[in-house]
Amino acid sequence: MAELRYPLGEHNRADVRSQTGKSADELTVADIRAGTITAADAAVDPDTLRRQAEFAERGGNPQLADNLRRGAELALFSDDDVLRFYDALRPGRSSVAELQTIAAELEAGAGTRCAALVHEAIAHYTRRGLIS
């Protein structure tokens, strides 16, 4: 694969692929009309987000890089899962066991950074009385 340079859309338009392996220019209006391209073909690949994380880190923002790496993990989960994880982390929504289940789900899906975030939340939510 060619060297990836920011902005990817400018330097690596043909190299970057969606989760289903499509390049941007393979997402065509004609194929959408023909029904051979769906919304799922426009999902960003986790590796792309990790590459963006490296750019962010080089740009001096490690927190943004962390966020993009967590995003890379969530990229492989469904919309419903993502909405459910977020909801569960809101205050007073979940028991410790429920949060642990979510952390386990995340870990099972290679979402170790997100899982770590949930484990951290469990500790602080317990300490500050935010457990349902």
Added chain:
Amino acid sequence: MEPAEGTSRRSAFYATRTISRDVVVPEYPELGLIAFASPNDPEPSIRVENGRIVEIDGRTEADFDLIDAFLASHGINPAVAEEAMALDDLAFARMLCGHDVPRTEILRLVEGMTPAKVARILGLLSPLELMQAMAKMRARRTPSIQAHVTNRIDHPLLIAADAASAVALGFRELETTVPVLRDAPLVALALLIGSQVPAPGALTQCSVEEKTELELGLRGLTTYAETVSVYGTEQVFLDGDDTPWSKALLASSYASRGLKMRFTSGSGAEVLMGGAEGKSMLYLEARCVAITRAAGSQGTQNGGIDGINVTGSVPNGMREILAENVMATLYGLESCTGNDTQMSASDIRRTAHTLPLLLAGSDFLFSGFGSIPSYDNTFGASNFNAEDIDDYMMIQRDWGFEGVLRSQGDDTLLPLRRRAAEACRAVLDELDLMTFDDAELERVVTAHGSLDVSEHQTDETARAGDAIIEREITAVDVVRALSIRGFELEAERVLEMTRQRLFGDHLQTSAIFAEDMSVLSALTDPNDYAGPGTGYRPSSVRLDEMARVRQERSHVELLAEQAPHAGCVVLTERGPAAIRPRPDEVVIGISPAFGVDVWLTLSGLTVGEALRQILAGIEEEGVHARVVRVTHSLDLGMIGWTAANLSGSGVALGIQGKGTALIHRADLPTLANLELLSMAPLIDDSRYRLMGRNAARHARGEKPSPVLLPESGEPMGPRYHAKVVALINRESQCLRAGNPQEIEVTWPS
């Protein structure tokens, strides 16, 4: 009516001024009603043990609230903390506005600072120093601007048309919201379509409750999010139904779908929600901004926002707002700098709030300039609204700062609005969501606001919104519908916004798409301001664009009204003017171009009519009148004085083509006069007649009461001076040496 005992009419007048509707309060630190340095703010402190932060601003690990705990584990950089916290506040404040220490070094040091430290440093800066710091520290070199695009009835075609207008004016992010939550998917879809009609690449968002907003993003109906609110105290954060951890996961959720996102905070929010814990506004905002960075948001919308009127109610409130904006930049965040809520009933005060930031520049000068009329702004009126667009363009022209907008006339806007409304109508019809007839579409195209379209909202918009969710309609469906209905250009542009998710380039700090779809971000377009001659400067092409405002008139245009009145009086030169032929006369001295190249006075009277009234007034007093043309000077004093020296009575009346008139006497200094009517736009026919009569009475040695101009508060200069300059130019082109000429006056039959 007599004023009440002990009060003046002046006081009663003040009570009628708009500023009197603004209610402000003294500082109440216990309620958090204090901009800077509450007595309850903690002393800045940090303690690092084995690479872990165990104390922040006087609070130790065991007592950390959620905000402290999150900052300790994700925010403050322990490797820099001790170095940064040991810096002298004043020394660091000086680094912010000088040019010796580069931006990147400031960013490195702030990573190690606590909120109390950052707030204390920013409290040391004067307004001017805050502006300097803003210019130096903002992330993106090229400023941008965001619009509110909403209407009170959630009319989708109007949303689409107004989105097109906004992009045509130069807005690069469009934010909408809805009075009825169920309408949100429909309005987001309409905004997306309209936003891509004039040019590609504008980002769109729909500000609603966090989870719904995320859902709209996941479906591709929006391309960024902003309503991700954080607060400076734990209690208010929880009242906002989130924690730093849920917000961090939310941020990652957006990233996971290739969606741009920024957090929102702003002073006054904690006070409004009754949970400021007695802390100053800037200290609480420092906690918000620190959390924003720690959670991995690329940027923030701050600077008052919904709480601006709380901040505006305390002393130094607007300096605090600017300090908040600067604070965002110190954390390396995209600064989307408020100005999105009307902060005063007074036009002067609300402008004063916004101007310093405009001159300093930011990533987004407004996080919602109301591109629609105030009444249609469902966020509430912005600090600047559609009503103020021309004022904004003019201020941009005056100062030559990059305000990002450009003037557009109906010749440009109407076809774009039509295209947007038609594209939106076609998609709604193709997707079986809603239908609109041609008459409704026409009303949308030419509308100023929703009152021009419809009085009422039906349940149809909510049902269409429900259908979008139930049928899982996405941006891809919008692309298909646009293409099927022949809107190929828009289909391609909406699809390109979807394709961009594959790259995620717009997830980097301060990223926007330019109209050529190039990415401008802190990585491609970093702010390199370091004093005069550096940083962003508008190009000559751009300055020229800024100069072309709706009110600009060339001399040719300004003088176009003259020609139709040519010949309204015939003034024929009959040789050198006679000198004092009879004592009972008034001489009327006319200027070089009067009735030659200048035919219409500033009041709209023709020069012929003005002269006829003057002659009639003199005649009414039984005095003889004679007209001479002064050709060697266009100065009214000199014209009048020259004529007076030809007058047998020593009294003359001088008049310029633009209508300014005076009465002069030969024994006075040139620049003196007996009476002067300097406000030519206010001189009507009756006043010219009175001038004639008064000149005659002066000639007879009487002392008439001077002619008064009508009372007017309207400033004459801005309205008339461009025309004055054009008319004076004509006068000077008619100048010629030599003695005054006797004039024979005749009237065309």
